Amino acid sequence: MGEFFRVLTDNASLFREGFYNTVKLFLIAGVGSLVLGMLLGAMRVSPVPALRAFGATYVNLVRNTPLTLVFAFLVFAVPKLDVNIDYFNSACIALTAYTSAFICEVVRSGVNTVATGQAEAARALGMTFAQVLTLIVLPQALRAMVPPMMSVLIAMLKNTTIAAGFSVLEAGAIPAYMSERGEPQFIVLTWIVIGFLILILPLVVLQRILERKWAVAR
């Protein structure tokens, strides 16, 4: 047991830096993909055919590309176009681009749970598309969106570990450093799992709170 805690305390700064970057990646890409995903979702349900086509193409292209390939594009291909983005920012962009495709589909499925008559009544009052979406449809769609949205965000939090393969020192990169230092891998990996469980816990609690809050809204 002493050995178990020694691995953590002896390498505290590495663990701290790794998880700090994981959280930073998660927060930046989380906000980014929520915003971009909502926009893409709005495009997919909009009355403008060109926007719908763009949304559908984006989702089908990005969602079906392995995340490691999305990273590889940003880290290896984009610099060839004389665009210089550092590794951390590349990771943020890759995660945002990838996750927003999934968020988009969560938004769209949530919108589809709202009866069409709700949007029709809003349009009949003279509301614009943006008003129909933000005042009438999305508030009623949120409840159905919460569980799948949290699953997507949890998946993204875990997907941040792919950044380790592209020179970002986040939690997924810790095992490599630790094996250089000769630390026991079993204990190192267990600590990383514990770290992720702690990070995911607030998301689970948030899901509970939101589900409760919106359950009584009608």
Next chain:
Amino acid sequence: MTTGDPLIVLDGVNKWFGPLHVLDDVSLSVGRGEVVVVIGPSGSGKSTLCRTINRLEPIDSGTITFDGQPLPAEGKPLAKLRSEVGMVFQSFNLFAHKTILENVALGPVKVRKEKPAAARERGLALLDRVGIANQADKYPAQLSGGQQQRAAIARALAMQPKAMLFDEPTSALDPEMVGEVLDVMTSLASEGMTMVVVTHEMGFARHAANRVIFMADGKLVEDAPPTEFFANPRSERAKDFLSKILTH
């Protein structure tokens, strides 16, 4: 029977749902202050006709003008036109996440940019007028069907529309609640509101309508004052339809 200049004019309107010719060369003029009741067997296109007037259903050919202007195709001009045409649906379609008063005040505040306090005050007066002011702070699901439909009428009236469209407003109601909704509609008609009403309520057609339109297979078959239509329907389709519904 036209009481004033034409407010709603449909000219040679055609619409297909795939191979189904749901509106077949329909022309119709509704005068300001006129109450037109549209009847006909189900699938005859009468609901679609009603929904083309505020372009909830786009048409394939022909023209529709409202208050002298052709219906805008999309965007802000279309939204503005819709704000001038009240619509009442068969399934009420009250906003489920808003209280009754919020439902009524939302359009004036968000579309007309009225002050919330003023919109709420007028909303309450409208709810009082349709007899459900005491339900103002409840959610739609807490009300009976008749109360919900009266709230939906108040919501449409809050926009101070130039005309009101009713798409089978009593078809989803329990029989004992039909009367309370028709009462509101009758008083609206007597106050001079221009109304297009798709309904199966022949009593309402008889006493409140200026004209009865009979539709079958997407065509406008008859267009006559109610006394004339019910006493002497000219077409076989109308005779057949009336014999089926009036013999019970």
